[in-house]
Amino acid sequence: MNDEKPAIKKLHALSSENRRFTFTLPLRHKIRIGKRSYEVKLKSDEKYGTHILWKNRKYPVEIIRSRQNRYEILFNDISYIFTIETPFSLKRLKVLKQSTGKAETELIKAPMPGKIIDILVREGATVLRGEPLLILEAMKMQNEIHSPVNGHVTRIPAKGGTNVMKDDLLIEIKVE
Amino acid sequence: MKIRRIFIANRGEIAVRIISTARKMNIETVVVRNATEPDALYVSLADIVFDNTEDPADIPVFLNIDRLIDIALETSCDAVHPGYGFLAENAYFAQKCIENNIVFIGPSPDAIYKMGNKTIARELAMKQGIPMAMGSQGNIGNEEEAAAMAKNIGYPVIIKAASGGGGRGMRIVRKPEEMEKMFLIASKEAEKAFNDPSVFIEKYIENPKHIEFQILGDTAGNIVHLGERECSIQRKHQKLLEEAPSSALDDDLRNLMGSMAVRIAAAVGYYSAGTVEFLLDSERNFYFMEMNTRIQVEHPVTEMITGIDLIEQQIRIARGETLAFGQKDVRIQGWSIECRINAEDVQAGFAPDPGKIEKLILPSDSFVRADTGVRSGSSIVSSYDSMIAKLIITGTDRKDAIRKCKLALDRVWIKGVKTTLPFFRMLVRNPKFIDGSFTTAFIEKDLDKYYLNSEYEEMLAAWLVTKLFEDENLIGKSPAADNGNNSDMSPWLLNKRINQF
Numbered sequence: 001m002n003d004e005k006p007a008i009k010k011l012h013a014l015s016s017e018n019r020r021f022t023f024t025l026p027l028r029h030k031i032r033i034g035k036r037s038y039e040v041k042l043k044s045d046e047k048y049g050t051h052i053l054w055k056n057r058k059y060p061v062e063i064i065r066s067r068q069n070r071y072e073i074l075f076n077d078i079s080y081i082f083t084i085e086t087p088f089s090l091k092r093l094k095v096l097k098q099s100t101g102k103a104e105t106e107l108i109k110a111p112m113p114g115k116i117i118d119i120l121v122r123e124g125a126t127v128l129r130g131e132p133l134l135i136l137e138a139m140k141m142q143n144e145i146h147s148p149v150n151g152h153v154t155r156i157p158a159k160g161g162t163n164v165m166k167d168d169l170l171i172e173i174k175v176e
Numbered sequence: 177m178k179i180r181r182i183f184i185a186n187r188g189e190i191a192v193r194i195i196s197t198a199r200k201m202n203i204e205t206v207v208v209r210n211a212t213e214p215d216a217l218y219v220s221l222a223d224i225v226f227d228n229t230e231d232p233a234d235i236p237v238f239l240n241i242d243r244l245i246d247i248a249l250e251t252s253c254d255a256v257h258p259g260y261g262f263l264a265e266n267a268y269f270a271q272k273c274i275e276n277n278i279v280f281i282g283p284s285p286d287a288i289y290k291m292g293n294k295t296i297a298r299e300l301a302m303k304q305g306i307p308m309a310m311g312s313q314g315n316i317g318n319e320e321e322a323a324a325m326a327k328n329i330g331y332p333v334i335i336k337a338a339s340g341g342g343g344r345g346m347r348i349v350r351k352p353e354e355m356e357k358m359f360l361i362a363s364k365e366a367e368k369a370f371n372d373p374s375v376f377i378e379k380y381i382e383n384p385k386h387i388e389f390q391i392l393g394d395t396a397g398n399i400v401h402l403g404e405r406e407c408s409i410q411r412k413h414q415k416l417l418e419e420a421p422s423s424a425l426d427d428d429l430r431n432l433m434g435s436m437a438v439r440i441a442a443a444v445g446y447y448s449a450g451t452v453e454f455l456l457d458s459e460r461n462f463y464f465m466e467m468n469t470r471i472q473v474e475h476p477v478t479e480m481i482t483g484i485d486l487i488e489q490q491i492r493i494a495r496g497e498t499l500a501f502g503q504k505d506v507r508i509q510g511w512s513i514e515c516r517i518n519a520e521d522v523q524a525g526f527a528p529d530p531g532k533i534e535k536l537i538l539p540s541d542s543f544v545r546a547d548t549g550v551r552s553g554s555s556i557v558s559s560y561d562s563m564i565a566k567l568i569i570t571g572t573d574r575k576d577a578i579r580k581c582k583l584a585l586d587r588v589w590i591k592g593v594k595t596t597l598p599f600f601r602m603l604v605r606n607p608k609f610i611d612g613s614f615t616t617a618f619i620e621k622d623l624d625k626y627y628l629n630s631e632y633e634e635m636l637a638a639w640l641v642t643k644l645f646e647d648e649n650l651i652g653k654s655p656a657a658d659n660g661n662n663s664d665m666s667p668w669l670l671n672k673r674i675n676q677f
Binding site: 008011013015019021023025026027031033040042047048049050052054057058059060061062063066069071073074075076077078079080082084111112136138139141142143144145146 | 412414521523524525526527528529530534535537558559561562586589590591594595597598627629632633634635636637638639640641642643644645646650
């Protein structure tokens with residue numbers, strides 16, 4: 001990223017659900033909502049740890065993962081995944097999307113280490129959002145892993161009875 | 177019988193809870209220190225700590241009956257409190273305590289055994305005339321048999337695969353005309369899914385509420401109930417929020433169900449604290465499910481609205497004292513809600529998220545009681561449950577309790593693990609929760625999102641990542657400093673990683 005020209009005037013934060021938030025550079029510590037703008041501060045202290053101060057309220061924040069322009073953070077106990085795009089990279093992204101069509105693949109990964117108890121779908125099966133895909137046992141609890149999307153199962157690297165690590169690929173679904 | 181020193185055969189928040197009442201009663205406590213969590217809060221609060229960090233046994237000490245008895249004897253305890261979970265409902269453990277002249281703070285081994293065996297418990301309830309969801313004794317052979325059985329039980333009924341699970345081979349039948357078709361479908365489905373076409377029939381209780389009654393009995397045979405708790409907010413039979421009383425009951429129904437709870441307890445000569453669980457349908461019919469012969473996780477909500485310390489009562493009853501109050505003296509006042517703050521990722525289907533709790537600040541408001549077994553720096557370890565704290569909020573009525581609940585949830589500060597807080601923040605704003613019409617199907621059927629986040633929060637999160645990106649890539653004063661070959665990780669993340677080991 002260091003080869004980016006320093007003349008970037010804007011950055012876009014694209015959420016995993018494709019919502020876009022645009023900020024002008026240099027980034028101001030104020031965010032405008034309607035007609036008023038509110039101060040936002042990133043702070044860290046012994047009592048609360050790292051947090052954001054906004055409208056007299058503290059929100060706990062934490063970086064879970066960051067890799068190149070992709071960030072996974074925890075904000076007020078909820079995780080968000082964003083990619084940061086410059087005006088240039090955003091344009092490129094749009095072109096790329098058009099040329100490859102809309103077909104996307106959803107990768108279902110193990111949310112925690114555990115043991116695969118049962119796989120409830122087969123390759124080629126059509127699945128609906130919310131449908132259970134497999135059962136993962138962790139901490140003595142059986143957890144159903146649900147499909148986050150409508151689509152069909154293209155590949156199942158997970159095998160019943162085996163142990164998996166966090167983020168191991170379990171199932172691939174082609175989104176419809 | 178004197179009790180001077182109690183051995184707590186448990187850990188976590190319930191050990192802390194028992195210690196606090198024991199202290200109030202001038203009774204000493206002994207706990208076990210284990211290698212899995214040697215610095216746990218309960219260890220630092222107990223009067224005497226038995227060091228078990230070098231236990232060579234393969235099974236956890238809290239499940240090791242012989243070992244626990246040995247420890248209790250070695251530390252000269254005259255009583256054992258089993259807490260909940262582990263061996264709390266193990267009749268053999270209770271028996272072993274008694275054989276070694278240690279008072280078991282709980283019911284008799286006989287009562288534990290009878291209520292723990294579902295067949296015996298059902299038979300007992302039947303004999304006492306307690307309403308139950310009827311079902312076929314064994315498998316159903318054909319559609320005629322099914323129709324006859326269903327007529328006997330009353331529609332709607334549910335056909336279930338004998339070897340089933342996961343909803344397959346299950347069919348709800350609402351009318352006699354549908355029976356033949358549904359029976360064949362269910363049977364065929366069962367054969368396809370489980371290689372076994374056998375099915376059985378049960379009364380189908382549509383959208384029930386989970387209502388349970390707290391009872392207390394003494395060894396002289398006095399039994400009272402302390403009203404109900406509603407625990408319909410549950411996910412895969414794991415309760416998440418409990419409240420007392422329930423908005424589904426009025427005094428008449430409360431008295432009726434309460435008297436049934438007392439009756440079934442009396443049938444096994446029950447003493448100590450216990451809980452009788454019922455399902456309540458939309459027509460206000462109730463059905464006995466089971467009796468739990470221990471203190472429950474959710475016991476605080478009952479304590480808050482009755483003013484009765486249930487652990488204290490358990491100890492007094494174990495000492496042979498008779499109950500100091502009768503049914504008429506039990507007064508229910510106010511409304512109490514318990515939120516179970518667990519280390520779970522609601523965005524990943526409530527998957528456990530063990531790790532180190534870096535910061536923990538619980539609200540200190542007068543309307544909040546926070547029962548916890550951890551503090552800042554403690555770890556939620558994967559060998560035990562994922563509970564961080566029970567937030568018990570009490571108000572004058574349900575509306576007031578929910579309002580205070582909202583405040584309390586925003587005053588909890590936890591860093592290091594993901595928690596169920598976003599779920600509760602959503603729940604207390606959900607119309608169906610607010611109007612009380614939710615059932616045990618609520619989480620699975622009525623919610624399309626398990627957590628609350630406002631538009632502003634996402635925007636602030638976006639601002640934060642933009643700031644990180646700008647700092648790291650455009651300004652050059654990288655907060656990630658230089659971590660050598662881990663340069664794609666921030667120091668915050670590294671801290672988290674390191675703390676997990």
